[in-house]
Amino acid sequence: MRWGIAGTGIIASVFADAMSKVEGGTVVAIGSRTAESAGRFAAAFGVPRAHGSYQALADDPDVDVVYVATPHAQHLDVAAPSLEAGKHVLCEKPMSLSARQTTRMAEIARDNGRFLMEALWSRFLPAYRMIDEIIASGEIGDVLAVESSFGYRTDVDPASRLFALELGGGALLDLGIYPVHLAHFVLGVPSQVRATARIGETGVDEHSAVTMGFPTGALAIAHVAIRTDLAGTGRITGTEGAIEIPASMHCPLHLDVIRFAHGDHRHIETPHGDAPFSFQIDEVHRCLEAGLTESPVLPLRDSIAMATTLDRALADVGVDYPGA
Numbered sequence: 001m002r003w004g005i006a007g008t009g010i011i012a013s014v015f016a017d018a019m020s021k022v023e024g025g026t027v028v029a030i031g032s033r034t035a036e037s038a039g040r041f042a043a044a045f046g047v048p049r050a051h052g053s054y055q056a057l058a059d060d061p062d063v064d065v066v067y068v069a070t071p072h073a074q075h076l077d078v079a080a081p082s083l084e085a086g087k088h089v090l091c092e093k094p095m096s097l098s099a100r101q102t103t104r105m106a107e108i109a110r111d112n113g114r115f116l117m118e119a120l121w122s123r124f125l126p127a128y129r130m131i132d133e134i135i136a137s138g139e140i141g142d143v144l145a146v147e148s149s150f151g152y153r154t155d156v157d158p159a160s161r162l163f164a165l166e167l168g169g170g171a172l173l174d175l176g177i178y179p180v181h182l183a184h185f186v187l188g189v190p191s192q193v194r195a196t197a198r199i200g201e202t203g204v205d206e207h208s209a210v211t212m213g214f215p216t217g218a219l220a221i222a223h224v225a226i227r228t229d230l231a232g233t234g235r236i237t238g239t240e241g242a243i244e245i246p247a248s249m250h251c252p253l254h255l256d257v258i259r260f261a262h263g264d265h266r267h268i269e270t271p272h273g274d275a276p277f278s279f280q281i282d283e284v285h286r287c288l289e290a291g292l293t294e295s296p297v298l299p300l301r302d303s304i305a306m307a308t309t310l311d312r313a314l315a316d317v318g319v320d321y322p323g324a
């Protein structure tokens with residue numbers, strides 16, 4: 001597969017490095033808002049073609065898949081022309097600013113018969129596959145609670161995508177997607193969503209807690225922050241036992257399974273090597289080779305459902321993104 005990358009920031013670099021470690025794909029083009037930045041990225045990563053606009057990348061006839069690596073607020077505007085030009089798209093998390101935008105992106109992909117997936121790489125890691133297997137085996141019984149956190153202390157920079165409202169800043173969208181994903185992955189779609197947040201000086205949520213209630217009666221808690229260090233761990237508790245997820249809960253290197261009645265404790269190593277993004281890239285390649293337009297592991301309805309949960313949490317804390 002011939003990949004193009006849209007955006008030349010931090011995650012674009014991580015992705016380009018991961019692509020050099022996977023089979024079946026190569027980065028053939030980079031797209032940026034400026035020719036200078038595209039040229040610098042191309043030189044750093046040995047990318048053959050550099051485009052000074054995202055539209056030029058979308059129009060490149062020798063690109064099969066575009067990886068969207070811009071701030072969330074630009075995801076829809078960057079993905080749409082690529083899909084309309086016949087490219088498949090892997091779009092960074094969160095897929096967009098809102099369920100409305102994510103639904104729109106899914107419609108454009110469907111109308112153009114193209115593959116679209118949110119780059120929620122956790123779902124494809126060995127640890128998350130193992131969590132799925134343990135729960136399906138019945139080892140921890142019926143799941144009653146999912147709790148997780150993700151937070152780190154950063155300095156306020158009003159211009160950065162983490163703090164700028166117009167770039168989709170805030171903890172809920174940037175980090176909340178991971179604990180919300182864990183809750184959805186294990187328990188499905190919540191019927192109740194409540195949130196509390198501390199809103200910072202730039203108008204984005206800097207520290208948020210979300211509680212989710214599910215039709216089974218199970219509860220989930222997601223706790224995220226961009227100004228406060230948090231444990232970064234997770235725990236899935238069932239009637240018979242629990243799965244403990246160490247930090248960082250979105251890419252754990254091991255799991256601990258506790259069975260209450262037996263008092264035993266099983267430690268499972270879940271290594272993902274030096275290119276954890278490669279698992280999601282392999283999924284895109286597998287889907288494209290099979291002619292699929294969605295990943296059966298992370299279908300678009302899941303991305304829309306997670307965006308809906310985040311919408312509800314953001315509405316509860318009073319954050320309203322322009323254009324969302």
Ligand SMILES: NC(=O)c1ccc[n+]([C@@H]2O[C@H](COP(=O)([O-])OP(=O)(O)OC[C@H]3O[C@@H](n4cnc5c(N)ncnc54)[C@H](OP(=O)(O)O)[C@@H]3O)[C@@H](O)[C@H]2O)c1
Nearest residue numbers: 007008009010011012032033037069070071072092093094
């Ligand atoms: N999967 C993960 O672990 C992970 C980790 C970090 C971030 N992400 C996601 O990846 C996306 C990008 O994050 P990042 O940390 O790479 O951001 P970043 O370092 O700020 O880079 C974003 C890039 O997007 C482009 N861009 C387009 N419009 C922009 C605008 N109005 N303002 C600023 N940049 C703009 C810029 O590239 P050009 O100037 O070349 O156009 C910029 O370099 C976000 O959606 C984030 O949630 C995912």
